[in-house]
Amino acid sequence: MEPSASINTRAHQTKLRMERVTKTFPGVVANDEVNLEVAEGEVHGLLGENGAGKSTLMNILTGVYKADKGRIYLNGKLVTINVPRDALDLGLCMVHQQLSLVERLTVGDNLILARIREAPPVLDLKTIESKIAQLEEEYGLKFPDLRTRVWQLSMGERQRVEIIRALYRGAKLLILDEPTSLLTPVEVKQLAASLRRMVQQGLSIIFITHKLGEVMSFTDRVTVLRRGKAMGTMTTSEVTESQLVRLMIGSEIGPRELHRPEDLGQGAKSKPVLEITDLSALDDEGLPAVRGLSLSTEEREILGIAGVAGNGQKELAEVLVGLRKSTGGKLVIKGRDVTNKSPKEIAKMGVSYVPEERQRYGVARDLSVGENLILKLYDSKTLTKNGFIDNSKMRTLAEKQIKEFNIAAPSPKLPVKHLSGGNLQKLILARELSQSPSLLIAAQPTGGLDVGATDFIHSKLVELRDAGTSVLLISEDLQEIMGISDRIAVMSEGKIVGVFPSDRANIEEIGLLMAAGRK
Amino acid sequence: MADIDVMIISGLVAAMFRLATPVLLAAIGETFAERSGVLNLGLEGAMIAGAFFGFVGTVFLGNTLGILTAVVAGALVGLLVAFLTVQLGVDQMVAGLVVTLLFTAVTSFLFRIMFFVPGRVQYPTVPPMEKISIPILENIPILGPALFRQDILLYFAILLVPLSAFILFKTKWGLIIRSVGENPRAADVMGINVYLTRYICVIISGALAGLGGSHLSLVDVGTFRDGMTLSRGFIAIVIVIFANWNPLNTIWAALMFGFTDALQLRLQSMLVTIPYQFFLMLPYLVTIGILVIASIRGRLEVPSSLMIHYKRESA
């Protein structure tokens, strides 16, 4: 991989300037007076953790969102972007992580669709073929045959189609969102070479990533975002990885509260609760997400799995609770082999789950608060008798949990769709915790919640831990992990790359492991 | 072969084509609607509206304008369904069934209001549409009279089969329709108007169903009868599935249904060891079989966004 020292000799004219861009959503400032300047003919990295504001900023640039404040200048001229079409007409094209190709159609079809207005009534591939050949020449990209259907292509090929489509459309500035997440190492090399060719032709590229290694090897300059603010723009060749990590994550760690008191002389080793050996699993696209992962948790501990989203955490959680099949490896809970057993059997082992996708797996929207609180109890002896649900017991239980978890619902009869995000999460937590589980798997439990709700949930998790439960906390928020975990594991690319007891955890070391990427 | 056998077979084939026409027209239209992602269960309503208003139009305005009236009526039914499902986001199944109910009732209602006089025994009729003979070709044995001495709607329907396949697969409008049906979000991002595309496709399905309905009242009987569509609108939907959402295949399924239809009228009086009702069931059993097999082998070309309402996410 060529070092970015081979700076192209074109004069560094500014192509894009975003000035003081601000965007707020209810409860969170996604972009806070962000300044971004991208030169012509450079690969400009946009680095930051998830939630730092990278996607929001780019959505504003491509017309999906409208900024509350700020201006955008293209080639020195002020421009207004209200709808995606405006951005496209200005030559601003984004290649998303979830590729927006129509899978059933052919590559050629997808290209025609990109410029459908100019297309002749009867579809004709010839003009496209020549233009594509031209682009292949210019950018050194080998392109799949126009007649292949998109679903037959590999991820790398699909991405190339998306890039060529953007070029075919006359893109002047290309935004790539985590482009290597779907590629094999070989394809990554090819991509790097193509990007070099493209910027040599004067194209500007914004390269969104959370992986340090990629920043170092792909980009000429990099802008770091953290919690909505732009922390600075640096020339890649002049900066070290540790410096970037510090900017990305910050060097302050939250107060080490709520910790397991140094063991009060209880020398006995706790029994392992969860033992994962060499687990593998595929994601929804059929690509490997979990690649030979091994990990174990003990009673009375919170094990935090740190890692940037998209490294297999979602799939790991789903395998652990039985919602996804594993393709290899073993899963043992409390000594019993539960590999690939159904959700019901795993739940019977005393496993509770606070899902990342709350709306999808956590609640039934059309039912009431009370009815959602008993979701796991529908056939248990405590609530049912001879197939009938004891309504008064349900009400008592619900009222108790509403009180204990401070859920803002006047009565259990309230339809659950009226609950705010924070209260919804509290409901899910209440439900799962009340089972006195032996193992709790909590994925992004405080995502999108305000400080009050977050603190509350943390204290509940600690309470649970103190009562003996083993808690597996999966989170992108390093502060959260460091705040309440007893041990910290770092997950990257489907594997655990390091486990530390929390008192020996060095935030920079962890940050580096998290952002490891591929070299 | 004895002359009488030839005549019987020839008559059967002719009837098969004739009876297949309404359902074929509706199925072609529905293919467009479903390819854009909308299941139009109001097809039956559009068909009967076409049958009725086509009849009324012919009574007052003559043959050609009558057919036009039928098309317009069907298109308006399609517009209603499109408004409910595409614009308002009403569940497609429910919207379609309600619209069908409404127009089945409205047509019977209006028919009586307009034409019924107490004491009258005969309802008004119009002369059945003329058959157009194609010289030379009509003299081919057996197939000749069956295929080349038919009404204009049949010729139109048969021509429409390859034409609509061409439009759907080889023109840019077809490409737009298919992209909307497969991935409306991607289409939207590329600047395609998803809503307009679906509106147009559903209106087309209504219009063609209306045209097919007019065939029932103007060619076969020359008058209107309550519920004369006999669920053919729903059969058209079955045909679209059988045809794997490809207009070229609709004709085979339509002919299959036309065949059993024609057979029904003839077999009732003939002594056959197998009860004729089993022939009637055959198309449905075959279709279910195809559905099952195609589902297992994953070859079903269901448009990915079928029945899913599309709403642009924005902030």
Place this chain on the structure above:
Amino acid sequence: MNRIEQKFWRYGTPLSIVIALALASVLFVVVGRDPVKVYVSIATGSIGTGYGISETILDAVPLLLISLGLCIAYKGRFWNIGAEGQYVMGAIAITPLALSFQGLPSYVSIPILLIVSFLAGGAYGAIAGLLRARLGVSEIITTLMMNFIAIDILSYLTWGPLMGSLEKAGVFERTGQPMSDPMPLTTQLARILPQPEYRVNVGAILALALVAITYVFVTRTSLGYQIRVMGSNPDAARAAGMGTRKITIMVAFLSGGFAGLAGAAVLLGAAHRLSEGFATGYGYTAILVTLLGKTNPIGALLASLFVSGLTTGSNFMYRTIGLPIFVVDIIIGFILLVMLAVEAVSRVRAR
């Protein structure tokens, strides 16, 4: 949701009815009739006379029975539109059985027949449930086609093995359709009232009982709860450990069973003979009843009485005012249309 929208939501259905009746009134005026007179005569025909009330209840029974099953199905997101076919299958299954029960006392034969009809309709519906649970085949298509198949089977049977002795001898009813031999007296559902013109039978009591049973089932039992969860969010149901496949098949079976039971109620309670024209569309009308009643058993009770009242009243109205009886379907269609539009608009506003 703010207060205005909450109020709107609660009064949505009655409001829709009022708007729809107003729209229908416009139609009446256009064809030269006084809307008030129309509605009054419908009301008179349906609940103004003893005969009217009896017929209304009689007609409501199959609608209600089928609709109860559909409430269960739709709550579980199983879009069963094959109630018509399941209804037919229920009646077909018990015809030969009932004929062989000549001489058996009612309290033995009737329960057996009701159970068999439920099982038959249920099994027929379960086929579609199986296809959906195992292969993901859309139940809208399969149940629709199975309707046609069932009607063809009915035609075959009434022209063949089940043809009545009179017809075999060449004597046909006015309709030209063959019928089965009449059901033995001991298998017929008894009338409730002594007057010969009041045809309402114990089927009505059965239906009422089932309303209560269905209500309890849906709201109070574990299985009913699972069905509702699955209908609301199949993913959450799976995550909670519910067997979604089994539930789908169960729901298909239950809704088919109710329809089959309705077939028995009509065969044994009113028609007394199986004929080719047995399928009169209750299965489809019940879908509308279910929608009107918002998939709620109590709503189904009210809606079925409402719809059958309209139908019964329309006969009277036709005799007195002369408007074709199809106004009933038009009115129901308008009501549903307005209801759907109102619901959809309020959903959009709620965002």
